[in-house]
Amino acid sequence: MQPPDNLTQFQANVRAFVEKTLLPEVNKIDEAEQIDRSLIQAMANQGFLGASIKKKNGGQALPSDHLMVLHKEVARAHGSLENLVTVTGMVAAAVERFAKSDLIRDYVKALAKGELIGGFAMTEPNIGSNLSHVETTITRDGDDYVINGVKTWITLAQIADFFVVLGRTRDNHTQVILVDRSTPGLSVEPIRGMIGLRANMLGTVTFDQCRVPAHYLLGSETQGLALSATFGLHEGRFTTACGCLGLADAALEVMTERCISRQQAGKPLYRHQLVQKMLSETLVAVMSAQELVNRAAEARDMASPDMVQAIMIAKYAASQAARLASNNAVQLLGASGCHAVNHAERYFRDAKAMEIIEGTTQIHEIQIALAYIATNVERAAA
Ligand SMILES: Cc1cc2nc3c(=O)[nH]c(=O)nc-3n(C[C@H](O)[C@H](O)[C@H](O)COP(=O)(O)OP(=O)(O)OC[C@H]3O[C@@H](n4cnc5c(N)ncnc54)[C@H](O)[C@@H]3O)c2cc1C
Known part of the structure; x- marks a missing residue:
């Protein structure tokens, strides 16, 4: 969907899609605790998943008032559909701004098209509100980093193709690194039965000696802050x-x-x-x-x-x-x-x-x- 400059027209377009395509599915989504991939693709085709992504990376780079309208309208259908758009925006923001290579930015292009799904993995079994005490380790080893730790309550973990992961380096700096789901040592345990946002497809993600190329780090190791x-x-x-x-x-x-x-x-x-x-x-x-x-x-x-x-x-x-x-x-x-x-x-x-x-x-x-x-x-x- 090409966003019109006129906010009222944009809202009408989004609402029409929500009412025709999303609302008829919401009871099924809530009961099944999952969003069908075809529905995710339909949202991507409307430009929803690329809403905040830069145009050069295949997104719409919507101004904030349009973004607000989009999230309001989608949340009216189902909170988890809105969370899908939110988490995609969070992952994209971290990657497109801090990735050091075009290779990594390709992940963002695929997010906008709905070809890949990303997870934003911060919370751990022992660390929730106080992320500065994160326990997952991101340890340099030659040309790679090795990731060890557990992330939990991660939205979209059940279907995510990659994760941006908060951890701690050897120098005790917090850092974020991109880890592809196919990385050996990565496993996902689904979490079901939430009170709300039931179709967030949450999971616990374990990283056991996951080896990732050094340029997958989103930031600089000396920055001291993620x-x-x-x-x-x-x-x-x-x-x-x-x-x-x-x-x-x-x-x-x-x-x-x-x-x-x-x-x-x-x-x-x-x-x-x-x-x-x-x-x-x-x-x-x-x-x-x-x-x-x-x-x-x-x-x-x-x-x-x-x-x-x-x-x-x-x-x-x-x-x-x-x-x-x-x-x-x-x-x-x-x-x-x-x-x-x-x-x-x-x-x-x-x-x-x-x-x-x-x-x-x-x-x-x-x-x-x-x-x-x-x-x-x-x-x-x-
Ligand atoms: C539906 C859902 C989706 C989620 N998706 C993600 C995701 O995609 N990625 C991710 O990383 N995490 C995700 N989370 C986890 C979420 O970010 C954490 O649950 C949240 O940060 C709180 O952490 P916690 O659950 O460990 O609670 P805790 O930090 O243990 O807090 C427990 C209670 O104590 C209070 N508390 C904590 N510290 C203080 C303090 N200093 N002073 C006063 N009160 C305090 C808190 O407000 C809370 O009420 C998700 C959670 C839910 C429910």
């Missing part, structure tokens, strides 16, 4: 914020329809004051989150100094809005809200998982406060 991981995470937080907004919007829509159509005690639900409170708090949370995501989108386009903080605030606010909106939607739908016949219960489950991925709510609370204080300390010292 910039490619940080860069990928910022991208992921931005698009996850947009996905959360899509869930929140969809939940608000469902509860609004219910408040108008459902009569109790001789009047529509919206005439009851406690329901009005639920509607107001949801509407305000969704609208506030939208403003904060818009602000993050602007900061991202301008690569402004407050971009990282703006993105963290947006992800924090949008995931909270999604949780509140989906919770209230289920509540106002009553018993039917607890049944799969309604999308509300899935929004509720997906929103819970969104509060954990790309940095938990608590980690955002810590980092937002610290960044805010740091700015004020700098100002006071100036």
